[in-house]
Amino acid sequence: xxxxxxxxxxxxxxxxxxxxxxxxxxxxxxxxxxxxxxxxxxxxxxxxxxxxxxxxxxxxxxxxxxxxxxxxxxxxxxxxxxxxxxxxxxxxxxxxxxxxxxxxxxxxxxxxxxxxxxxxxxxxxxxxxxxxxxxxxxxxxxxxxxxxxxxxxxxxxxxxxxxxxxxxxxxxxxxxxxxxxxxxxxxxxxxx
Numbered sequence: 001x002x003x004x005x006x007x008x009x010x011x012x013x014x015x016x017x018x019x020x021x022x023x024x025x026x027x028x029x030x031x032x033x034x035x036x037x038x039x040x041x042x043x044x045x046x047x048x049x050x051x052x053x054x055x056x057x058x059x060x061x062x063x064x065x066x067x068x069x070x071x072x073x074x075x076x077x078x079x080x081x082x083x084x085x086x087x088x089x090x091x092x093x094x095x096x097x098x099x100x101x102x103x104x105x106x107x108x109x110x111x112x113x114x115x116x117x118x119x120x121x122x123x124x125x126x127x128x129x130x131x132x133x134x135x136x137x138x139x140x141x142x143x144x145x146x147x148x149x150x151x152x153x154x155x156x157x158x159x160x161x162x163x164x165x166x167x168x169x170x171x172x173x174x175x176x177x178x179x180x181x182x183x184x185x186x187x188x189x190x191x192x
Contacts, residue, residue: 020128023135032180048089
């Protein structure tokens with residue numbers, strides 16, 4: 001269940017909602033933009049996750065289940081969801097960043113897209129993709145899941161519903177710079 005944003009009034013900036021199947025390389029594409037973009041124009045939000053921090057994983061803020069539940073109950077998340085046995089949250093700081101005329105990039109969930117678009121009607125949905133065999137190899141290389149869990153992630157399908165026509169796809173099956181530059185070009189056309 002998600003918390004409502006501070007208001008449903010359009011913000012000055014725009015929320016860029018990046019999603020994609022496991023192994024598509026969302027973290028890598030977002031990381032490319034984090035390094036290349038002007039931080040005065042584009043802010044990249046950290047996710048709060050009930051998963052320990054790791055040097056070979058997303059740069060997130062690790063919370064215990066208890067901490068996560070307390071923050072959710074206090075209304076400190078603009079968005080939150082449960083997936084793959086973990087809780088994920090995006091902090092309310094994104095509302096301040098949007099109001100200060102920054103475009104804000106978040107690493108979202110395909111299953112949560114409809115709710116995010118309800119709360120942030122002007123969001124720009126971006127789907128990072130890669131063929132199943134590429135995603136499988138990436139998931140095996142990161143060694144966070146067992147074989148059965150990896151295959152379940154690769155096979156997982158999410159219906160994107162009414163928003164499918166608004167989604168911009170970025171193929172991340174080649175070298176990272178190709179997808180990263182495609183995302184940068186997209187952001188350059190998305191004005192805050």
